[in-house]
């Protein structure tokens with residue numbers, strides 16, 4: 001027989017990706033009572049299947065305060081989570097394939113000079129001697145020595161586990177189906193195998209990733225969130241030749257080599273089959289393989305052993321929504337990280353915890369306000385509404 005269980009807490013979080021889980025951990029460290037509701041398994045979506053790039057270089061300058069805060073958190077992973085998640089500061093090298101690319105990297109270095117990224121421009125001549133493994137299209141690039149990489153499959157679930165160890169109620173396989181606000185408290189209703197759970201709390205954090213638009217819409221907010229599936233592939237292990245994580249100015253392909261020799265490669269998008277499913281396409285993989293060999297000729301004979309994608313929420317300006325709702329006091333959003341939320345995720349979680357506790361944060365987040373999308377709030381007459389299945393827009 002199905003049962004309805006009720007809980008009362010300080011903060012209820014929807015979504016157990018790196019953002020929701022790190023918010024839960026930060027809130028517990030502040031002493032707040034937290035319930036986190038995750039539809040699947042924590043870290044099983046974007047946060048656990050991404051490329052694993054932990055980079056500040058190349059981010060919009062408006063994201064750098066958040067990225068710097070995250071950089072400090074990443075340095076403390078073993079103390080915070082009990083694992084290093086294979087995080088290493090291997091260096092991130094952004095390749096220029098033309099003089100125009102090189103000029104653009106120089107401009108970025110000047111623009112970001114207020115932040116301590118330590119960017120170093122490397123000439124073609126130095127590249128040839130230092131990195132003989134790089135293909136000849138590279139005419140130089142920009143190195144951020146303290147950026148790096150990590151294993152998302154380890155890091156993201158570890159945030160949720162750490163939050164649970166710290167006292168958060170982390171409830172997996174709990175799908176939020178109804179949300180409402182009575183002017184004082186949120187009521188969040190989740191379905192699970194044994195029945196229904198109703199959680200009441202004065203604060204709700206919307207960390208539902210690509211599906212967060214459905215939660216926001218219940219409060220009359222309709223940011224133009226869409227989803228895509230970045231395409232990923234991994235090769236068989238080959239002899240270790242590269243420490244840096246690589247990107248390319250202007251985008252296209254990114255690549256890193258893990259300790260046991262496999263090359264993880266990403267670029268372009270796979271096929272989105274629906275809100276919950278995505279897959280790699282033959283043409284996309286062929287293009288990725290061609291670009292990878294051009295960049296790293298040593299891969300000419302390497303086999304790709306696995307391909308995958310993941311559903312990620314994108315906003316038109318490729319900046320997240322991070323901050324208070326404009327319709328509902330006590331509701332805070334953190335979603336739409338547009339393919340780049342792994343590095344900043346832990347800081348986004350801390351910012352949400354600041355907002356939940358104090359209503360403000362020291363980290364500048366104006367650029368991420370939901371108000372920047374000029375869609376007027378939709379007035380709602382219902383107090384309790386079903387969360388619809390999101391559909392691509």
Ligand SMILES: Cc1cc2nc3c(=O)[nH]c(=O)nc-3n(C[C@H](O)[C@H](O)[C@H](O)COP(=O)(O)OP(=O)(O)OC[C@H]3O[C@@H](n4cnc5c(N)ncnc54)[C@H](O)[C@@H]3O)c2cc1C
Nearest residue numbers: 015017019039047050051053176209310337340341342343
């Ligand atoms: C293939 C790929 C490669 C990427 N590479 C990088 C990279 O190298 N570097 C980088 O910085 N970023 C990268 N990103 C982006 C990064 O992974 C994401 O921005 C980040 O993980 C977003 O975290 P999140 O917690 O917001 O979302 P998610 O990890 O998607 O978590 C949201 C969670 O909410 C849950 N949820 C949704 N609806 C409900 C509901 N109704 N009830 C309960 N739970 C719900 C979902 O099940 C999900 O677990 C990549 C993304 C992908 C897909």
